Amino acid sequence: MSESTGKVNLLGLTQPQLESFFESMGEKRFRAGQIMKWIHHFGVDDFDAMTNVGKALREKLKARAEIRGPEIVSEDISSDGTRKWVVRVASGSCVETVYIPQGGRGTLCVSSQAGCALDCSFCSTGKQGFNSNLTAAEVIGQVWIANKSFGSVPAKIDRAITNVVMMGMGEPLLNFDNVVSAMQIMMDDLGYGISKRKVTLSTSGVVPMIDELAKVIDVSLALSLHAPNDELRNVLVPINKKYPLEMLLAACQRYISRLGEKRVLTIEYTLLKGVNDQPEHAAQMIELLADIPCKINLIPFNPFPHSGYERPSNNAIRRFQDILHKAGHNVTVRTTRGEDIDAACGQLVGQVMDRTRRSERYIAVRELQSEAGATHLATNRS
Ligand code: SAH
Numbered sequence: 001m002s003e004s005t006g007k008v009n010l011l012g013l014t015q016p017q018l019e020s021f022f023e024s025m026g027e028k029r030f031r032a033g034q035i036m037k038w039i040h041h042f043g044v045d046d047f048d049a050m051t052n053v054g055k056a057l058r059e060k061l062k063a064r065a066e067i068r069g070p071e072i073v074s075e076d077i078s079s080d081g082t083r084k085w086v087v088r089v090a091s092g093s094c095v096e097t098v099y100i101p102q103g104g105r106g107t108l109c110v111s112s113q114a115g116c117a118l119d120c121s122f123c124s125t126g127k128q129g130f131n132s133n134l135t136a137a138e139v140i141g142q143v144w145i146a147n148k149s150f151g152s153v154p155a156k157i158d159r160a161i162t163n164v165v166m167m168g169m170g171e172p173l174l175n176f177d178n179v180v181s182a183m184q185i186m187m188d189d190l191g192y193g194i195s196k197r198k199v200t201l202s203t204s205g206v207v208p209m210i211d212e213l214a215k216v217i218d219v220s221l222a223l224s225l226h227a228p229n230d231e232l233r234n235v236l237v238p239i240n241k242k243y244p245l246e247m248l249l250a251a252c253q254r255y256i257s258r259l260g261e262k263r264v265l266t267i268e269y270t271l272l273k274g275v276n277d278q279p280e281h282a283a284q285m286i287e288l289l290a291d292i293p294c295k296i297n298l299i300p301f302n303p304f305p306h307s308g309y310e311r312p313s314n315n316a317i318r319r320f321q322d323i324l325h326k327a328g329h330n331v332t333v334r335t336t337r338g339e340d341i342d343a344a345c346g347q348l349v350g351q352v353m354d355r356t357r358r359s360e361r362y363i364a365v366r367e368l369q370s371e372a373g374a375t376h377l378a379t380n381r382s
């Protein structure tokens with residue numbers, strides 16, 4: 001229920017939730033399917049546009065419900081086809097959504113929280129502290145907005161958004177219920193019909209929630225590893241102090257083993273010059289991942305002001321990749337896309353109102369950025 005309007009936002013309801021909503025109104029459950037198609041296939045937010053719904057029901061719906069996506073603050077299209085939206089959520093903060101076309105694929109990178117409480121040392125989102133969890137409507141609303149920008153005709157859904165990755169701002173497993181509902185809508189044929197293999201949740205390692213996730217959904221899982229030993233990971237990904245590597249990898253094993261054959265864990269590893277990019281780190285990684293069916297995605301660090309880290313040279317990146325490759329791993333290096341619109345991985349800043357005060361030391365940085373005359377809210381390019 002929206003605090004401002006007192007209405008139920010139908011955008012964030014899964015099919016069973018929408019069925020219950022209609023039942024509670026004394027209406028037939030099948031209405032849920034009709035409404036979902038209007039909302040997600042056709043991008044409709046006006047009940048009067050729903051031609052197969054009678055006038056009386058439309059009036060009833062108008063009185064009790066709404067279809068409301070997050071407010072679009074800006075939309076940028078990069079010269080390489082990457083698109084980025086900055087959207088404002090109910091808490092007043094802004095988050096970012098990025099669309100990356102590549103070959104026959106179109107991947108949408110979706111945010112789950114405004115800011116993040118986990119404070120990974122190389123992540124600009126973490127440096128802003130935590131503000132709020134997005135509602136289910138705000139999470140799926142990012143897909144809704146992106147899909148509408150491609151014309152919102154069902155036939156086009158396949159061609160535009162083929163994959164969704166929960167790799168935008170925030171830790172999705174710390175906004176569990178809303179993220180799960182949104183992912184259910186992504187996979188539902190009445191929603192976006194994206195296959196479970198093509199919806200990926202990325203986590204920095206909230207172990208108990210990985211097991212919870214296994215109970216409710218079978219999306220693909222990506223682990224933000226970033227360090228091959230606890231000593232280093234404690235520094236780069238502080239949640240490691242609570243859930244160290246052995247525990248974490250065991251939880252990931254449990255998660256993927258129930259997905260059946262051919263499903264693998266994606267390992268994300270941000271390469272930081274002189275910190276985790278040495279041959280000895282690659283060797284430790286090989287040992288660590290020996291028993292885990294996985295593919296490795298190396299992410300060269302994307303700099304932001306005062307991060308204190310640098311991106312390794314291309315030679316160092318290739319050397320690291322080669323060592324893993326020679327050990328039999330499937331290793332890709334994530335190319336930076338949408339650089340001209342600040343859409344690179346780990347550079348999403350939105351505009352978060354920090355409630356944790358963690359980011360006090362970064363406020364000065366943000367002030368400097370706004371003084372530099374940024375024209376839109378995404379302003380973290382060094
Ligand atoms: N909170 C989740 C998902 C969002 S971050 C997680 O941590 O997995 C998506 C990926 O980008 C993560 O692997 C994250 O560690 C990485 N990342 C964060 N900041 C980065 C930066 N500055 N350069 C490159 N990758 C970064």
Ligand code: SF4
Pocket residue numbers: 116117118119120123124125126127168169170171204224
């Ligand atoms: Fe949060 Fe992920 Fe950034 Fe870590 S890398 S601070 S978990 S968004």
